[in-house]
Amino acid sequence: MSAPIITLADRVINIKPSPTLAVNAKAKALKAAGADILNFSVGEPDFDTPPHICEAGKKAIDDGFTRYTAVPGMPELREAICQRLQQDKGLSYSMDEIQVACGGKHGLYNMFQAVLNPGDEVLIPTPYWVSYPPMVQLAGGIPVLLPLLEQDDFDLNPAILQQYATGKTRAIILNSPSNPTGSTFSVEALQSIARQAREHGWLIITDDIYDTISYMDTELPHILDIDRGLKEQTLILNGVSKSFAMTGWRIGWTAGPKHIIAAMNKIQGQSTSNPSSISQKAALAAVSGPQDFPKIMQQAFLPRRDFFVAALRAIEGVSCVKPKGAFYVFPNFSAYFGKSFNGKVINNSVDLADYFLDEAQVASVPGAAFGADDFVRFSFATSMEIIKDGMSRIKKALANLEG
Numbered sequence: 001m002s003a004p005i006i007t008l009a010d011r012v013i014n015i016k017p018s019p020t021l022a023v024n025a026k027a028k029a030l031k032a033a034g035a036d037i038l039n040f041s042v043g044e045p046d047f048d049t050p051p052h053i054c055e056a057g058k059k060a061i062d063d064g065f066t067r068y069t070a071v072p073g074m075p076e077l078r079e080a081i082c083q084r085l086q087q088d089k090g091l092s093y094s095m096d097e098i099q100v101a102c103g104g105k106h107g108l109y110n111m112f113q114a115v116l117n118p119g120d121e122v123l124i125p126t127p128y129w130v131s132y133p134p135m136v137q138l139a140g141g142i143p144v145l146l147p148l149l150e151q152d153d154f155d156l157n158p159a160i161l162q163q164y165a166t167g168k169t170r171a172i173i174l175n176s177p178s179n180p181t182g183s184t185f186s187v188e189a190l191q192s193i194a195r196q197a198r199e200h201g202w203l204i205i206t207d208d209i210y211d212t213i214s215y216m217d218t219e220l221p222h223i224l225d226i227d228r229g230l231k232e233q234t235l236i237l238n239g240v241s242k243s244f245a246m247t248g249w250r251i252g253w254t255a256g257p258k259h260i261i262a263a264m265n266k267i268q269g270q271s272t273s274n275p276s277s278i279s280q281k282a283a284l285a286a287v288s289g290p291q292d293f294p295k296i297m298q299q300a301f302l303p304r305r306d307f308f309v310a311a312l313r314a315i316e317g318v319s320c321v322k323p324k325g326a327f328y329v330f331p332n333f334s335a336y337f338g339k340s341f342n343g344k345v346i347n348n349s350v351d352l353a354d355y356f357l358d359e360a361q362v363a364s365v366p367g368a369a370f371g372a373d374d375f376v377r378f379s380f381a382t383s384m385e386i387i388k389d390g391m392s393r394i395k396k397a398l399a400n401l402e403g
Contacts, residue, residue, distance in 0.1 A: 015134045019369035023353070027363035038390045039363040040378040043179060045327070047245040047300075049282075050293050056285035057249075060278045069274040072265045073100025073253070077280050080288040081253055091224060091231070093255050099264050100283075102275045104209050104239040104252030105131060107264075111235055111254060112139035114263040115203055120170035125156055127330065127370040129179045129207070141170065145371055150332060153321050154183035158192035165196060171203035174223060177210040180370045180377040181330045182305075182323020184214070187221045194227040204234040209252070210326040212243040212294035215302055220325070232257050242326075243294045244286040251275055251283040301327050304380040304387055311391040315398060327381040330367070334374035339401035346401065349373045360397040362390050 023041040031037040060066070072078065078098040085091045101107035108131070116122070118140035124132050126145040133143035146164050148154040172193060176185045185193075197204050206223055214220045224231060239252030254264065274280075305322070308329045312320040317335030339346050341359065346352050349366035353376055356362045367375030380387060 011138055015138065018130055020130055020365050023357075023363055023365050027357065030357070030361075035361055037357075037361050037363055038382075038386050038393070040380075040382065040390060041363040041365050042379055042381065043328075044247040044381060045242065045245040045297055046381045046383070047293075047297055049245050049249070050286075052289055053244060053246065053282045053285045057278050057282035060281035065277050065281060067277060069277050069280060071269045071274050072096075072098065072261070073275060074277070074280050074284075077284045077287070078253075080284055081255070084287050085236075085255060089222065089224065091236075091255075094258075097258050097261055098253055098255050099261050099268065100251065100253045100275055100280065101268060102252075102272050103250040104207070104237055104241060106250075106268075106272070106275075107237050107239070107252045107254045108132075108205075108207070109135055109138075110264040110267050111205060111237070111260075112136055112141065113267050114260055116141040116170060119168060121166060121168040123161070123164060123169060123172040123202075125173070125175070125178075127154065127178070127180050127367065127372040127375070128173075129175055130369050132173055133371075142168070144169070146172075148181075148183070150319065150321060150374075154178065154181045154330075155186050156189035156193070158189065161192055161196060165200070169200065169202060171205055172197065173205045173207065175207040175210075176220070177214060177323070177325025179210065179326055180328050180365070180367075180372075180375075181321060182326045182328050183321060184216065184220060184324045187226065190221055190223050190226045194223060194230060197230060197233065198227065201233065204230060206234060206236050208236055208238045209242050211238065213298050213301065213327060214325040215298070215305065216324050235260065240283045240286045245293075245297070246279075246282065246286065249276075249279040249282055251279050301380060304382075304384055305329070307384065308378065308380050308387055308391070311388075311395075315395055318398075327379055329378050329380060330370075330372075330375050331378075332374050333376055333398075336398060336401055337374075339403040341401055345403075349376055352376060356394060356397060359400070360393040362393050362397075 027037050027039045078095040081098050082093045112135050116139040120141045121144045122136045122141050123146050124143050125148050136143045235256035240246040309322050312331045320331040349368045353364050353366040365377040
C-alpha cells in the first residue's frame, strides 16, 4: 500500500521561489562545473565586510556572547539605530519603536504579517523587488502593481497612483533607490503619495536598504522629509547588508509606530526569536562606528555604472535609464524579442536571460521576475574588468541573433 500524499497549504501553492536566488544558484553550479561564467545576477556588494565589524563579531564569540538576546534585538543596538536615524535623517525614535530582524527581508515579512488582513490591497510600484508581491500574498493581502514607465525614468506618475488606488488600499511600498532599476522617486512624486496617504490613512512602507548608495548631487528625497506628520503611519526598513557589505550576517531593522513594532515582535517571538547575537554585535559596530565605508563603495560603483550604461546605450535597439542609486542597470531589450538563435526564438526576458547564460556565459536576471518583461537586470557590484568582458559577450550574443 502506497503512502498517502500530504497536500500543501493553499497559501504556498502559488508562491514561486526567488528568481534572483535561482539564477545565482544556477550560475554558481555552472561555474563549479568549469564554465567561465560572469555573474551579474547577485544583489550584494563585491566588498568584504570592513575589518572593525568583523573584529566585533569575533570578539562576541570570544566573549561568549552566544546566547539569546531580547526578541526585538539587543537594547544597545536598537539605541544605536535610534541615534543613527536622528543623525542621518533628523528623526526621533525610541527603542520600543525599533525591531531588529534576521535581515531586511525578514523585517518586511514581519511587517506584512502584522498589518495585513485578507483582501487588503498593497500598492507596489512596478518594476518591483521580487519578494514584495509574494510576501503580501502570504499575509493574505492583494498586490496591486502600480506601473512605473521607462520614459519617466521609473518615477511615479501621480495620475497613475490615483488610478490604481481603491477603497481597499491599505499600504504603499516605496523603494528608493530601487532594486531593480536604481531609480529614485522625485519630490513631486513623494508629495503626491504623501497627500494620498494622509487623506486615506494608508500605511507607508519605505524600503531604504540602498539609501547610502546614491549618485545624486542633491540629498536623496525621503517621504518623511516631505511630511514629518506621516511618521505615525510610516514604517522604515533598513539594515547593514548593502551599506556595509554584510549580506550574510542577516541583520535588518524596522523603525515605526510602537504598536506596530510590538505586533511585529509577537510574530518574531513565535518564529525566529532574536536575530544572531554575534551578528548583532557586528551590526552595532557598523551602525555606531565610522560611516565612510558606504562612500568608498559608492565611489567604486560610479565609474562602473557610467561605463555599463554607455555600453548598453551604444547597442542598437537597447535603451537604459541611468540609475541614480543602488548597483543595478535595467536595460530594455524588447527590440530583440522575436529574433532567434539556432532555431530557438527569444520571446521574452526569460528566454533572453537563458540565452545570455547558455551562449554568452553571462548570468543576469530576467525582467519578468520584477514585473517588467521588456528588461533584464545586471548588477555592477563586480569589477570593471568583468563588466567590460560581460558587455563584450552580450554585444556579440545579440549580434548573433537572427530575424
